[in-house]
Amino acid sequence: MTTAVEWLDGMSPWPRGGFGLDRMHVLLAELGDPQLRYPAIHVVGTNGKSTATVTIEQLLLAGGLSVGSTISPHVTSWSERIRVNGAEADFEEAVTRVRDPAERLGATQFEIVTAAALQAFAAAAVDVAVVEAGLGGRHDATNVLATRVVLLTNVGLEHTDVLGDTLEAIATEKLAVTPVNAIVVLPDESYAHLVPGRALRIGAAREAAEAFVGHAIAATADVALPGRFERRDGEVRDGAHNPDGARHLVGELDRDDHTVVASILADKDVDSMLRILRRAGARFVATTSSSARALPAAELAERALAHFEHVEAVADPVAAVVRAHELGEPVLVTGSLYLLGDLAQAELQSSWRG
Numbered sequence: 001m002t003t004a005v006e007w008l009d010g011m012s013p014w015p016r017g018g019f020g021l022d023r024m025h026v027l028l029a030e031l032g033d034p035q036l037r038y039p040a041i042h043v044v045g046t047n048g049k050s051t052a053t054v055t056i057e058q059l060l061l062a063g064g065l066s067v068g069s070t071i072s073p074h075v076t077s078w079s080e081r082i083r084v085n086g087a088e089a090d091f092e093e094a095v096t097r098v099r100d101p102a103e104r105l106g107a108t109q110f111e112i113v114t115a116a117a118l119q120a121f122a123a124a125a126v127d128v129a130v131v132e133a134g135l136g137g138r139h140d141a142t143n144v145l146a147t148r149v150v151l152l153t154n155v156g157l158e159h160t161d162v163l164g165d166t167l168e169a170i171a172t173e174k175l176a177v178t179p180v181n182a183i184v185v186l187p188d189e190s191y192a193h194l195v196p197g198r199a200l201r202i203g204a205a206r207e208a209a210e211a212f213v214g215h216a217i218a219a220t221a222d223v224a225l226p227g228r229f230e231r232r233d234g235e236v237r238d239g240a241h242n243p244d245g246a247r248h249l250v251g252e253l254d255r256d257d258h259t260v261v262a263s264i265l266a267d268k269d270v271d272s273m274l275r276i277l278r279r280a281g282a283r284f285v286a287t288t289s290s291s292a293r294a295l296p297a298a299e300l301a302e303r304a305l306a307h308f309e310h311v312e313a314v315a316d317p318v319a320a321v322v323r324a325h326e327l328g329e330p331v332l333v334t335g336s337l338y339l340l341g342d343l344a345q346a347e348l349q350s351s352w353r354g
Helices: 004-009 022-030 049-062 091-105 109-123 167-175 205-213 243-252 270-280 297-304 317-327 337-353
Strands: 040-044 067-070 082-084 128-132 147-152 183-186 199-202 230-232 235-237 259-262 283-286 310-313 331-334
Touching (some): 004 109, 022 091, 040 049, 049 067, 049 128, 049 205, 082 109, 091 109, 109 128, 147 205, 183 205, 243 331, 259 270, 259 317, 270 297, 270 331, 283 317, 310 317, 317 331
Parallel strands (some): 040 147, 147 183, 259 283, 283 310
Antiparallel strands (some): 067 082, 230 235
16 A cells, blocks of 8 residues: 555645535545534635744644644645644654545545644644645635634735636635634735624734734744745745745845745746846846746746846756855745755755765
8 A cells, every 4th residue: 555645646736626625524524523623723825824824833832722733835745734733743644544535535635635634633632723725715625624713814816717816806715714703814904894794803923823812922933844934054945936925035035145046837927026036136047846837947047037147047956056056155945835845855865865
């Protein structure tokens, strides 16, 4: 029998028959509806969801609660996606618990991991689950929770073929996860009209955690996730993969003389991302991640010439990062979580072989 990781790796991340919740509800019912055994904080938005999810987790743990959390996508390993009390759960065990009914029902990759996380939280008898939505909200597999608080991190134009082609439409899809009795935490009042009658707070992760417990939290959260503003020696790695994410990333940098290494998917707003990333530095190394949707390095380099003073194309991601360090540190590696995953896998294989 294949391992859980081998089984999941063999699946497409996109549902064959479109998005919907019917199969997820049936799968969870066969598992005894574990998602109803604890309250939840649901994190939706375009960017920053994983960091917000783990920040909430850390703040609630500091308050003495037992917390389950699930994020996506992963960078280094699938185990990043299911956490109990701040540590990675036994991913193989968690997926094995749901595998039989999931196979019988033809569950999707994301449905399986979500169900495994929700079941793991029930098994651990957590006080609260903090759950990052996958895509959108209304038809996302995570929209099955006993939700007490919803956090909207931000709204940007992405997945417009599924979620709609305006910010208002996308926000509507994301906030459709909000029960009538939930507290909604928004970054500002722009979309307050989409959740009439709900209790509202303006803020981010801290405000969401405080809304759940009903009081201020004095603790601070030190969050370090692979591929989310990950600092290394002479290098920063961040999976910013759209203009809003790139803009936030560049705003967090304390220097503007980076050598930028990037792979960008062809269906993104490539030119806007390149224009924004130019603020991080004038040197650019184009590369190509393992995603079938990634622009070839040579094509990305050609488009980068309009923005950067020095541009090179190095198709292999590992060689591209090496070349960037040769051109000058600090190095910024960004544009795609697929790229960061490729680098992480190459490092794991190198360590294993060594």
